[in-house]
Amino acid sequence: MDRPSALIDTRIIYCGDCLDQLRRLPDDCVDLCYIDPPFNSNRNYEVFWGETKERRSFEDRHESTRAYIEYMRPRCVEIARVLKPTGSFYYHCDWHASHYVKVMLDQIFGENNFINEIIWKRQSAHNDAKQGSKHFGRIHESLFLYSGDAAEYQFNHVYRPYDEEYVEKFYKHIEPETGRRFQLGDLGAPGGAAPSKGNPHYEFLGVTRYWRYSRERMQKLYDQGLIVQAKPASVPRLKRYLDEGKGVPLGSIWDDIKPIQSNSAERLGYPTQKPLKLLERILEVSSRPNDIVLDAFCGCGTALVAAQQQGRQWIGIDISPTACRVMAKRLRDVSYVQESERLWRLGRGFVVRDLPQTEQQLRKMPPFEFENWAVIALGGIANKVQVGDMGLDGRIYPVSVIPTVKSGSLDFMDIWYPIQVKQKDKAGRPDIDAFEAAMIRSERMKGFFVSFDYTGDALTEIQRFFTQTGRVIVPLTVKEILEQEIARKLV
Ligand SMILES: C[S@@+](CC[C@H](N)C(=O)[O-])C[C@H]1O[C@@H](n2cnc3c(N)ncnc32)[C@H](O)[C@@H]1O
Structure with a gap:
């Protein structure tokens, strides 16, 4: 691959x-x-x-x-x-x-x-x-x-934007000409009077000490108006503008x-x-x-x-x-x-x-997952409202139905087949009875039932239901779905 x-x-x-x-x-x-x-x-x-x-x-x-x-x-x-x-x-x-x-x-x-x-x-x-x-x-x-x-x-x-309190506390100066907020930062070498990393030592604006930057760089910052001295001989400080800050880490x-x-x-x-x-x-x-x-x-x-x-x-x-x-x-x-x-x-x-592809895998699946799997494998839509949808697990909209718009509503939405899923070795007569009742209540003429297999009674009941009411229940087995590769195509 x-x-x-x-x-x-x-x-x-x-x-x-x-x-x-x-x-x-x-x-x-x-x-x-x-x-x-x-x-x-x-x-x-x-x-x-x-x-x-x-x-x-x-x-x-x-x-x-x-x-x-x-x-x-x-x-x-x-x-x-x-x-x-x-x-x-x-x-x-x-x-x-x-x-x-x-x-x-x-x-x-x-x-x-x-x-x-x-x-x-x-x-x-x-x-x-x-x-x-x-x-x-x-x-x-x-x-x-x-x-x-x-x-x-x-x-x-x-970085997160500075909050108001932080701005007030740490950027308390405002440049009168521009209105820009700034703070005054230290220009001294990290480590104080005896820094270890070989910081330069020289006189600048009447103050002699270890500085953070070289003399040339200090001069450049000064020329750019970024170094301020409150009064002669006081320690110069660096202007840091709020609008140039990254925010708070x-x-x-x-x-x-x-x-x-x-x-x-x-x-x-x-x-x-x-x-x-x-x-x-x-x-x-x-x-x-x-x-x-x-x-x-x-x-x-x-x-x-x-x-x-x-x-x-x-x-x-x-x-x-x-x-x-x-x-x-x-x-x-x-x-x-x-x-x-x-x-x-x-x-x-x-x-x-690696979506499940074998009967063995499907038997082990939680019931809710299994129902979803079966409905989706048939190309259906899993029902969201269990209670309000008569206990049905899903519906299929047949592909043969061409959507037509009649008086502003999509009437093809009325044509759907119910799907009922039972994660059982053999679905029995009571399971079919319940599905028949749901089909009658929802006025459906055809529906699909999915299980691993069916009892003889269940299949006889499906036949009887058809003969007496004309309604069709298609009993599908998981094996059939898998063998037809419907699962792989439609999930
Ligand atoms: C709390 S949810 C994760 C939500 C996710 N962070 C999001 O924003 O959508 C936990 C997920 O772990 C999955 N899960 C549980 N056990 C697992 C396992 N052993 N291997 C892989 N996934 C597992 C569940 O199916 C569930 O979808």
Whole structure:
């Protein structure tokens, strides 16, 4: 297979456990890795997809902090292996396990390679500190930054605009002619009266001492009007203008990036989606153009979008096929990069690899993932509103229907077939009965049912339903979908 990058294939979303996927990558190949694994929250995530209110549980597998750490440890060991010695690693987590995570990461990356704990203040108030609760509002998350083993690692300072208080305090002088604010800086040599680095010693404007700059440079600054002396024989000082300052170097508390709000333009409805600005900042600090960025738990692909937009190479890994499809769509829609094997080989588009393709893999998938897989494999659209859509899992709009606009509305939207999915060895009569009821309620004449197999009773019932009502249920097996390669073509 052709390689768009000499070192390693990039612009790929790998579907699978990052432990397995990382093991396939060579040593020392990644410049920046960011991860935001599911937290050890000991509760079920309520997942709301899109704008609608589909509530699904997303089992948090980690029963205890210890189990969580033991789950994460081998994955972080792999990350440390693939990270270049000059690379950087960010682990995003919160109070549930952050202290244990820090200890684990010190063991893996080395205490000396710990650079920072960044506090991302994501909210000013939190609803977990309601009246009656007996704790402070949990309003921040932590990001642990480690470097690889090399003495030098990528770090580009980022500056924030000065705030008013800072300006008042440190730029208190105003130039009367121009109105420009400035501060007065020290011109003395660093180290005071006996500097060690051989700074020059001479007389300037009646003051003899060790100076920061050579006599020629001092003279030039003076001629430019940048050196001021309050009164004769007082120590001259250097004018530094506010409008020429870079700003305040960013510290370890980040309180200027808002979380994704329900009305954020970038919101996809994916649980725990992180703001693009956060990832943009991380990439800006710890990578250069064309560097290789890895997100091994990439959810809906925020890090990949940031990497694509900043001209970095990227690799994403996620265990969820649904997340992989969501992020692929996001890359196409938001970053305008095409999902195409042909273009990828030419070094332009991107590809998704290792989506589940065998019955065995599909049997092991969480039910929600399996339903999405089956619906998408048939070219359908997964239903967002379970409750409001009679329990159906998805719908197909037949390709034969040509959209026509009648009196301002698209009437082809009325022609759709329901899809019902059961992740069972054999779907039985009660499953078919429930689907028949849903078809009648939604006034559908044809529907698709997907399962691994069917009992004899279920197939007899499908036949009876057709004879008595003229309505068709097409029983599809997973094997059929896979063999017809529908999955590969349509997912
Ligand atoms: C908190 S979300 C990441 C959100 C992401 N930072 C974003 O902004 O969209 C965590 C993701 O990790 C994925 N995940 C969980 N276990 C995994 C594993 N072992 N390997 C790869 N991905 C995994 C989940 O499917 C989920 O999409």
